[in-house]
Amino acid sequence: MNASAVSPVAVDELKSIAKRMRAHIVRMVYAAQSGHPGGSLSAVELGVALFWNHLRCDPARPDWPERDRFILSKGHATPFYYSLLAERGYFSTDLLSSFRTLGGVLQGHPSMGSAPGIEMSGGSLGQGLSFAIGQAVAGRMDSRDYRCWVLMGDGELNEGQVWEAAMAVPHFGLGEQIVALVDRNGLQNDGFADKIMRTHPVEMWRGFGWKVIECDGHDMAAIDQALSEAERSDARPRCVVAHTVKGKGVSFMENNPGFHGKAPTAEQLEQALREIEAGL
Amino acid sequence: MTPRAAATREAYPVALLELVEQGVDVFAIDADLSVSTMGHQFGEKHPGRWMTVGVAEQDMVGIAAGLAAAGKTAFIASFAVFLPGRCFDQLRTSVAQPRGGLNVKCVGSHGGVTVGEDGMSAQAIEDIALATSLIPFDVVVPADFEEARQAIVAVGRTSRPAYVRTGRPKVPGLYEDSYKFEIGKASLLREGRDVTLMACGVLVAPALEAAELLANEGISARVLNVATIKPLDQHAVLAAARETGAVVTAEEHQTHGGLGSAVARLLAETLPVPMAFVGVDRYGTSGKWDELLDYFDLTPARIAQAARDAIARKR
Numbered sequence: 231m232n233a234s235a236v237s238p239v240a241v242d243e244l245k246s247i248a249k250r251m252r253a254h255i256v257r258m259v260y261a262a263q264s265g266h267p268g269g270s271l272s273a274v275e276l277g278v279a280l281f282w283n284h285l286r287c288d289p290a291r292p293d294w295p296e297r298d299r300f301i302l303s304k305g306h307a308t309p310f311y312y313s314l315l316a317e318r319g320y321f322s323t324d325l326l327s328s329f330r331t332l333g334g335v336l337q338g339h340p341s342m343g344s345a346p347g348i349e350m351s352g353g354s355l356g357q358g359l360s361f362a363i364g365q366a367v368a369g370r371m372d373s374r375d376y377r378c379w380v381l382m383g384d385g386e387l388n389e390g391q392v393w394e395a396a397m398a399v400p401h402f403g404l405g406e407q408i409v410a411l412v413d414r415n416g417l418q419n420d421g422f423a424d425k426i427m428r429t430h431p432v433e434m435w436r437g438f439g440w441k442v443i444e445c446d447g448h449d450m451a452a453i454d455q456a457l458s459e460a461e462r463s464d465a466r467p468r469c470v471v472a473h474t475v476k477g478k479g480v481s482f483m484e485n486n487p488g489f490h491g492k493a494p495t496a497e498q499l500e501q502a503l504r505e506i507e508a509g510l
Numbered sequence: 511m512t513p514r515a516a517a518t519r520e521a522y523p524v525a526l527l528e529l530v531e532q533g534v535d536v537f538a539i540d541a542d543l544s545v546s547t548m549g550h551q552f553g554e555k556h557p558g559r560w561m562t563v564g565v566a567e568q569d570m571v572g573i574a575a576g577l578a579a580a581g582k583t584a585f586i587a588s589f590a591v592f593l594p595g596r597c598f599d600q601l602r603t604s605v606a607q608p609r610g611g612l613n614v615k616c617v618g619s620h621g622g623v624t625v626g627e628d629g630m631s632a633q634a635i636e637d638i639a640l641a642t643s644l645i646p647f648d649v650v651v652p653a654d655f656e657e658a659r660q661a662i663v664a665v666g667r668t669s670r671p672a673y674v675r676t677g678r679p680k681v682p683g684l685y686e687d688s689y690k691f692e693i694g695k696a697s698l699l700r701e702g703r704d705v706t707l708m709a710c711g712v713l714v715a716p717a718l719e720a721a722e723l724l725a726n727e728g729i730s731a732r733v734l735n736v737a738t739i740k741p742l743d744q745h746a747v748l749a750a751a752r753e754t755g756a757v758v759t760a761e762e763h764q765t766h767g768g769l770g771s772a773v774a775r776l777l778a779e780t781l782p783v784p785m786a787f788v789g790v791d792r793y794g795t796s797g798k799w800d801e802l803l804d805y806f807d808l809t810p811a812r813i814a815q816a817a818r819d820a821i822a823r824k825r
Contacts, residue, residue: 342579342608350579351608354599360569361604364576364584367537371558371582391600394569402561 239282241450245509247282247317248274248450252479252506254313254326260499262330265338268489269383270310272415272447272474277314279453280379280411284461289319292346298376301362304383304413305339305352306491312336312345320347356389358382359410363398366407377461381411385418387429393438400439405467409460410440412469413447415476421487435469447472479506513683518658518676518711519619522587523551525662529583530556534666537577538585539563541570546678547587547619567592571600571614578605578612583666589625590618590634590675594641601644601671611646611671617662621651621675622762623790623806624712624799633802634675635790639767641673642740648672648693649740651761651769653714654684657737660691668693677712679799684714684735696743702732705817706750709760710736710769713788716803717760719810724817731817742772751783756820758786760813765789784823786816 251274259265281287286298302311309329316323325345328334335344339353350361362378369376386392399408412431420426432442441464445456453472460468476490477483480502483494494502526549529536540562544550553560563570567588574584586593593616594601605614618641623633641649648670652658658676665672684699691697699714700721709717714735721731732754734746751757757777759770770787777783790806797805 350575351603354603356568357572357575357600357604360572360600361576361579363569364573364578364582365580366576367561367573368577368580368582371537372580391566391568391572394563394566395572398563398566398569398573401564 236283236286244278244282244450248278249506249509251278251310251313251317253503254316254323255309256480256494256499256502256506258309258313258326258329259493261327263493264330265309265493266306266491267309268417268476268483268486269304269413269415270307271478271480271483272476273307273310273381273413274478275448275450275453276381276411276413276472277310279450279457281314281318283454284457285379286376289347292320296374296376299349299362299365299378301350301358301378301380302340302352303358303380304355304386308336308338308340311340315345315347321345355386356391359392359395359399362408363395363402363404366404367402369407378408379411380408381413383418384412384414384416384423384429384431385426387412387431387434388427396435396438396440399467406463408467410435410467410469412471413474414471415474417476417485417487417490419490431471439466440469441466443468443470445470445472447474448478481505511687513685514655515680515683516655517678517680518652518655519548519678521655521658521662522617522619522676523548525659525666526552526585527555528663529666530559534583535581536585536666537582538587539570539574541565541567541588541592543588546589547617549587567596568600571597572604574614575604575608575612578614579608584614585617585666586614587617587619589632590621590637591632593618594637594673595634598640605671606644606646613669614671615665616673617676618673619676620678622677622712623794623802624762625678626799626802627796629796630793633794635764637675638739638763638769642767642772644671646671647740648738650693650738651675651710652737653711653735654681656683656685656687656689657691660689661737664691664693675711681712682715691737694738694741694743696746697735697737698732698746699735700731700733702730703754704730705756705758705821706732706734706754707758707760707813707817708734708736708747708750708769708773710739712762713760713808716808716810717813720813720817723810723814729817729821736769739769739772742776744776747773747776748781751777751781755824756784756817758788758813758816758820760788760808762808763789765791784820786820788813788816
C-alpha cells in the first residue's frame with residue numbers, strides 16, 4: 231500500500247455525502263426527464279461506504295495502475311454512479327447537469343473513458359463480473375494487488391453471463407482480487423423481482439462457491455463492517471448482498487416499480503428534495 | 511519455400527508465439543474448444559498467457575475486455591458460429607464501444623460451410639456480417655496458412671479490435687513466405703481485362719480455377735484475393751471495376767452482409783458496374799467439406815457462370 235491508501239471517514243460525514251448524492255440523483259433525472267432513479271437511490275450508502283472507506287483510489291489520478299477498480303455492472307444506475315464520482319472528486323458536480331443531454335459527456339449508460347473514473351461501458355446487463363476477471367488476471371500477471379469491486383443489481387442476476395463469471399472467479403482463485411456487490415432491492419424493470427423471476431442470491435452465490443456477507447444496505451456502519459469482512463482473506467471469494475429499498479429516501483419512489491426508469495414531475499421533485507433533506 | 515498446404519486454423523498458435531517473441535503482451539483465451547482452435551498449443555508454451563474458461567463464450571469476451579482495459583493484447587478463440595454469434599452483444603458493449611474499441615482480437619475458427627459433417631448449426635455463414643457491423647473492428651478472412659499466420663500477427667500488432675476467420679479443412683497453399691500481407695490490402699493473383707473475380711478464404715482457390723475455365727473461352731478474368739473485408743481495399747476494388755468493367759464476388763458466407771455486400775456498397779456509390787454474387791443463401795446439411803462446396807454450388811463452374819452473367823450485363 232502507499233500514500234493513496236484509504237483513510238476512513240466517520241459515519242456522520244458519510245451520511246451527509248449520501249444525502250447530497252440523493253439530491254443530485256433526483257435533480258439529474260428530473261432535468262433529463264429520463265433515467266433510473268429507483269436503483270440509483272437504493273445503492274447510495276453502498277457506494278459511499280465503498281468509495282470513501284474501502285476503495286483504493288486517487289481521484290486526481292483516475293488511471294493510476296494500482297487503483298482498485300469499481301465496476302458498475304448495473305449500468306442503468308448512472309445517476310448514482312456519476313454523482314458518486316463527482317462527490318468523490320473525479321469531476322465537478324457542475325458536469326452532472328449534462329446528464330443525458332446531446333453533446334454532454336455523461337450518457338444515459340456509462341461509456342468508458344467519457345469522464346474520469348468510468349472503468350467500463352455498460353447498459354447491457356450481466357457483463358461486469360467477467361470484465362473484472364480480465365482486470366484481475368492482468369493484475370496478477372503484472373504483480374499488482376488491486377481489487378475489483380463489481381456492483382450488480384438483483385434483477386441483473388437473471389443474466390446467464392453473471393453465473394458463467396461467478397463460476398470462473400473461484401475456479402481461477404481470484405477471490406482476493408474480486409468482490410461482488412449485490413444491490414438487493416427486490417425490484418426489476420417490470421416489477422417485483424420475486425414475481426418476474428425469482429432468484430435466490432444468497433443460496434446461488436453460496437452454491438457457486440462464494441462466501442456471502444449480508445447487510446442492511448442503508449446502514450452505513452453495517453455496510454462498512456460488511457465491506458471490511460469482504461476484504462479479509464478467505465478460501466472463497468466474497469459476495470456482499472446488501473438488502474436495500476428501491477427508491478430509498480423518497481416516499482413515493484420507495485418500493486415503487488414505476489420509478490425504475492421514470493422521471494419525477496416538478497412537484498414530485500420538490501417533495502423528493504424536502505424528504506431527502508429531512509432524511510426520511 | 512513452396513506454399514504450405516494446411517488448415518488456416520493451424521496458423522493461430524504459430525502467430526501467437528510469434529507475437530510473444532516480438533514482445534507483444536498477449537493473453538489468449540479459449541472456451542473449451544482449444545484443441546480445435548489450436549489455442550492449447552500456445553497455452554502449452556506459455557501457460558501464464560493462456561486460459562480456458564469452459565463453455566462460456568460470453569464470459570470469455572468480458573474477460574478479454576478486462577484484460578485489454580488493463581493493457582494486454584487479448585486474443586479469444588472459438589468456432590465462428592459462437593464467436594461472434596453467441597456473444598455478439600458482449601462484443602458490442604464490452605469491446606467495440608468502450609474508448610472507440612478495446613484491444614481484443616477474435617479468431618473464429620471452423621468458419622463457413624466447410625466445417626463439414628457437424629451440419630447447419632455448426633456452419634457459420636453470418637460471422638462476417640456480424641463482425642463487420644461492429645464499427646471499430648477490422649475483419650479478415652485469410653485464404654491459406656501463410657496468409658492466416660501473417661494476418662493474425664498483423665491484427666495482433668494494432669490496438670484495434672479485430673475478427674479473423676479461419677477454417678477447419680486442410681487447404682492448398684497459395685502464398686510463399688515471401689508474401690507480405692497487409693490489413694486492408696487485396697492481393698492480385700491473376701491479371702485480367704474482362705471481369706474481376708473477388709474472393710476470400712476457401713473460395714480463392716476455386717476463383718483461380720474459374721479464371722482458368724474462362725481463359726479457355728477467351729475471357730480474361732482478373733483474380734483478387736480480398737482477404738480484408740473491412741477496411742476494404744478501395745483502391746484495388748475501384749481499379750478492378752474501372753479496368754475490367756464487371757465484378758463477381760465469391761465467399762463462403764451469406765451474400766447478405768459479407769464480401770459481396772461490402773464491394774457492392776463501394777461500387778454502387780462510386781463506380782457502378784455489373785456484379786454477380788456467389789455465396790450461401792440457405793442453411794445447410796451434413797457432409798464432407800468438399801461435398802458441401804458442391805452442395806452449396808460454391809464451385810469454379812458457378813463462379814465462371816456468374817462471370818459470364820456479369821459480363822453479359824455490361825453496357
